[in-house]
């Protein structure tokens with residue numbers, strides 16, 4: 001059996017020097033995989049590279065065994081990979097419902113079932129369906145962003161810092177939702193700054209620094225590793 | 236009082252023309268991030284296409300409208316594919332300059348094909364209705380039609396933007412291009428539809444101008460300034476703002492003739508545009524982002 005997602009030896013960047021220096025990643029369908037690391041480590045860059053948003057110069061990305069290196073984002077969506085960027089991850093002038101509809105732009109047929117699924121996971125969005133996303137709070141916007149991604153019924157959900165800027169209460173709630181999503185059989189790959197909490201729910205974690213893998217282990221083991229704790233988890 | 240009402244009507248007619256142009260300018264800016272300088276000449280070319288169509292088939296003036304709109308919708312996509320598409324990935328300023336060049340090309344083409352004399356859709360004078368219940372104000376049937384058809388086109392654009400998948404995708408793209416890409420929205424198709432709508436509405440503006448006055452190779456170019464003023468006033472990139480902007484600029488330009496000579500009408504549009512850029516560059520409506 002091949003992995004849901006496997007990226008090996010990625011090199012690439014934004015046109016200048018390579019940001020990614022041989023990064024590798026693997027996600028299985030039943031896993032929540034967390035990437036942690038200091039600011040500027042290349043975590044977001046790795047996500048973008050996997051999703052086809054920047055050119056991979058060397059290395060390869062496989063999805064269920066099939067090579068998808070440098071495929072277009074549109075093809076990623078058709079494969080069932082959804083990605084929520086770190087910033088600006090909603091359409092501010094569109095309503096909540098319209099944001100969700102845009103997530104399913106490539107999907108044929110009736111959207112009501114997909115919408116219902118998202119509304120069940122995030123009841124708040126059902127209440128606010130007619131509201132402009134740009135006028136919502138940070139927490140609600142994150143829900144819209146995740147909801148948009150879930151509209152394609154993805155096999156793999158990629159989240160870049162889904163809890164950034166949220167209150168402790170909302171952070172807990174977000175991680176609960178992510179566990180629920182994963183329990184539905186969706187593999188989750190996420191970058192997180194709240195490393196302790198994220199690793200606590202993670203199947204496995206990667207510690208990334210200056211574009212390459214530093215550590216890689218199960219969530220609990222990484223949490224217990226003194227070196228990791230000192231470097232990235234704030235002791 | 237009647238004077239003011241009369242000027243208000245003229246203002247709304249001019250406003251309708253400007254709105255048709257400004258919606259396109261605003262949409263194109265929203266999606267492609269450049270000011271489309273050839274938009275005025277799209278209006279001109281549209282007007283002349285309508286002229287050729289009605290004279291070829293011996294039809295009455297208003298038949299120029301659908302023919303021009305269809306024709307310019309197609310030509311706008313063609314121009315985009317041949318010229319703008321190739322330089323889309325460069326800086327917006329390069330697109331702006333290219334569109335300036337396209338404006339010159341289109342204007343010369345119109346002169347070459349149709350000559351530089353004034354032309355009209357129909358000869359003869361249309362007699363206005365005298366509205367006694369409005370203090371004897373006069374209203375030309377053509378003016379009424381220009382306003383009604385503009386209203387219908389605006390309603391059509393609104394329905395398109397709010398009810399159709401492609402229309403919503405267009406708003407999504409002008410909101411957040413990167414996220415649209417990530418969502419799998421097919422950018423090139425949305426861009427194509429933007430040009431169809433922008434081109435067709437520009438042609439409508441051109442035909443309205445031609446019906447109201449006459450056709451001339453620089454008719455669109457000289458209207459471009461107030462069209463830009465309307466788009467900027469409404470907050471460029473926002474088609475709804477363009478409607479308000481168009482009406483405000485149109486009415487202000489006509490009303491200004493109460494105080495200053497009519498030759499200064501474009502200066503009024505320019506003054507409003509500059510004032511706006513200094514005081515509220517984001518447009519009259521509050522930003523959403």
Ligand SMILES: Nc1ncnc2c1ncn2[C@@H]1O[C@H](COP(=O)(O)OP(=O)(O)OP(=O)(O)O)[C@@H](O)[C@H]1O
Nearest residue numbers: 014019037038039040041042043044045046086193
């Ligand atoms: N669009 C871009 N163009 C050029 N360089 C970029 C771009 N985005 C990021 N970089 C550079 O790439 C490097 C890695 O950035 P990246 O955003 O991947 O870091 P990160 O690990 O996600 O950090 P953070 O925790 O702050 O989100 C940084 O040096 C950054 O300056």
Ligand SMILES: [Mg+2]
Nearest residue numbers: 043044045086
């Ligand atoms: Mg990042």
